[in-house]
Structure formats: C-alpha cells, structure tokens
Amino acid sequence: MSMLFINSIIGGVFAGGLCGAVGALCSRLRLMTMAFSMAHAALAGSALALALGADMTSLAMLFAIMTAIMLGPLADYLGTSLDLISMTLFSLYNALTFIFIISTPGPALMTESIGQLLWGSILAIRPTYIAYLLTASIIIIAFLATFWGKISSILFDIRLAEAEGVNVKTYKYAILLIAGATITLALRITGGFLVFSLLYVPAAASLQLKASMKGIIALSWIIGSASASIGLAMSFLYDLPAGSCITIAALILMAMASAYSKLEASLAPGRW
C-alpha cells in the first residue's frame, strides 16, 4: 500500500474526529451557524491566498478567527441575531470566494489548487499536516479533560453557568478558536464547501444514539473519524473528490445511526 494511502487514513482519523467533536460542542452551544460562517470565511481566505500567491492555511485561519471574534460584537452592535449575521457573512464570503478565484493568475478554473480548494484532496495530507492535526487533537482533548466541570456547566445551561460566576465568554471564545483551527485544517481535505458537513453530520448522527454528554462527544469523534477515513480511502481508490466521498460516508453513517436508534426503540418493551 502506498504511503499516500496510509497518510490519508491517519489524516482522516484525526481531521474527522476533530471536526466531529467540535461540531458536537458547537451544536450544543447553538454555534452551528457561526461555525458554518467560519467555514466559508476560511474558504474565502484560502481563495484570497490563491489569488495573491500567499499561504493558504494562514489566511484561511485568519479569516475564520476574525469571523469568530467579530460576529458577537457585530450582532450586538446591529441589534440582530447571531444567526442572521452569520448567514449574511456566509453570502458575502461566497461572493468573495468566486471573485478571488477568478482573479487568480493563470488559467484558473481547472488547476489542481482550485480543485483542492473547492472539493478537497488527499494530496493535502503530508507529514507536517498530520503533525498539525495531532497537535490540535491533543489541545482539544486536554482542554476538555481539564475544564470539563465548567464546560459541562456551560453546555447544560449557559445562563445558569454565567449566574454562578463561570467566565462563559472566555470558554466560548476558546471553543470558537478551536473550531476555527479545526475548520481551517479540515478544509484542506474536504474542500471549502463540504467542511461543514464534517462538522454537522457526525454531531447530528451521535445525537440519535442515546448517550451521556461525554458519550455524544466521543461518538461524534468516532463517527467523524470513520467518515473521513472511509471517504478518503474511497477518494484514493476511485479517484473521486475527497470532500464528496467524506460527506457521503458521513451521511451513510448517519443513516445507520438513525436506523439503529429506530430499531432499538421498536425493540424496547412497552411498545407495539
């Protein structure tokens, strides 16, 4: 088996797991639309990097994190909901993405890098990339393990946590920063349009399975890992876009989780 294939599987395990876990946290905290808009910010940032010939990961990260920092105050300032601002920015980022792509020097539309940007590629998975993923995974697991008492309080009821003196804002921004970094990293293999599916689908799938909160986060990690590594393997074997394969794998796993939970409910005593 080639090194690229093995790297893809390892990269998938970490990138998918990170996305799944971050997605579970964001969906609990109702930050999903915010994560959605961050994903498209990262896409616009990468597209700009392509047009300028700059480093894609840095600009993507910058855009995503700027969005995370900006969204709350902007919503407060304009007096509208976070969701509304997120969706507005999402439109803006997509508009910018296409402008940046067209402005890319050379015969833009069919180049390898544009493909990688839009639908992801296993070619992104290099040893340094895996090292980044590993670092991010260690950081998020350490963060969750160390501060679980407070994080769980915020996940249960953010206002009550605040009333008890938990510094809710700091934790929320920490989670958003982690989300920004995760999205930026995962974007390389899923592409800009499908990174959100890797955040959303594993979290949604795990919610269908009865589990504790820790269980839901762990299941999201596992389902995300499985989706990404199965998807990347399919992409490698059939030469299909990585992002598409990952999304389809995630949706199949979600359907299986759904079917399992239905089956379990129908087998439970007291039902007919």
Add this chain to the structure above:
Amino acid sequence: MEENLGCYAIELEDVSTYYYGEKRPAIRDITLRIPARVLVLIVGPNGAGKTTLLETILGLLRPRSGRVITLGYEIPRMASKARALSSYLPQDFMKSPAEPFTAREVVAMGLASNTPTGRLLEGNLRRVDHALKMLGMLEYADRPFGKLSGGQQQKVLLARAIAREPKLLLLDEPFSAIDQETRSYITSEIFPRLLENGCTILLVSHELNHSYMDADIVIRMVDGRIERVITRDVHAIH
C-alpha cells in the same frame, strides 16, 4: 478583602434596567437595602419586573443607571465575585427530553463553577449527594435530567442551588412545579438552616398567598417599581 463590611447583602440605588432596544425600563428607580440573613419575598403581577430585579442584582442584566452592590461587590464590575457566592434558580428551568446530563451531574456543575478548573474533590461529591438527598432526588441521581418530570427537574436545580452553600440565594418562582409537601419541607427545614448559615434568600412569587412563608420582608412590585415594602421586625429600608 474587598468585601463590604456593611450589614447589607444587597444595596440598590436608583437602579433602572432596560432590555435591549426597549424604550421603557423593565424596572425603574429602584432603591432598596436588604440586610444579610433575611428571607425576602418579592411579589407582583406578571411583567412587574421581578425576574429583571433578580438578574440585575447578579449583573446578568446591566442597569442603565444607578448603583448595585451585591454581597459587598460592585455590579457589574465585580459581578463574578458576587456570583461565586450566590445561587440562582431561574424561572424557566425545563429542558428538552433529550437532555443527556444526569441529575447528579447537574448538581455537581453548581460546585464545579466555584473551583479553578471545575474538577471536584471527594468532599464536593458528598455534598452533591447530600443536596440531592435533602430534596428526595437521590434515587434519581443517575437519570438523565430530560427524563425527569417538571417538578423533579425543579428539585434538582434547587439541590444545585443549595449544594453551593451560597451567601445569597435567588429563587424565581421556585415552587411553580413543586408539590405542597416538598414546599413546606423546604420552607420549614431547608430555609431556616440556610439563614442560620448566613444566607440571604430572595424568593419571587406571583402572589402573596404563601401563608406558610415566614418572610422577614415582603416587597410588592408593580409596573417596574416597588409599590410597597412590608417589614417584620428587621430594619430593612426602602
């Protein structure tokens, strides 16, 4: 260190709080001093500003004008210190049936809030179970919160509030789902013990029909203002 040595648990001076974008204040020009170790009953019709008053005291809502000092800490500047010493039972406490945290986990969160990282020690865990037991919820400790009845959910949150051993207990309609028997147990057994330990209790209720309640002070709010203060042998000052 920065704790006020004055004898008031709560001091409000000309406090008005507006909700975002509203032209009318939800509470207006409230001046109130509440001494420590008393039970205060706050009554008034829907929309009178009772919840707003509680949330202003904790700094969850920022007053547009006036001065708030809670447990000696200026709000909102020192709100986190005051909050660490307080417990709050919100009016809308119900969670969805899918809520996965167990009753015990929910109570433990109340103690986690007051530790540096949120990690609990053995003694904390005993306190969690003790609080659950006091409210008759120990046998449900491992049940997911979402799978409890409304009254049971309210009892678990009350256990969380009490487990924190607060100096200030803010209860917003704490008995809205709780049966008569538990209600009188709480008012006759749990409240006196808290007061003895130096806790000040503010209890919000729609109407003054709690004949069982030995309130030291009754505050009646109407339309964002304090309409009347009835004091029973303590020197509370309106």
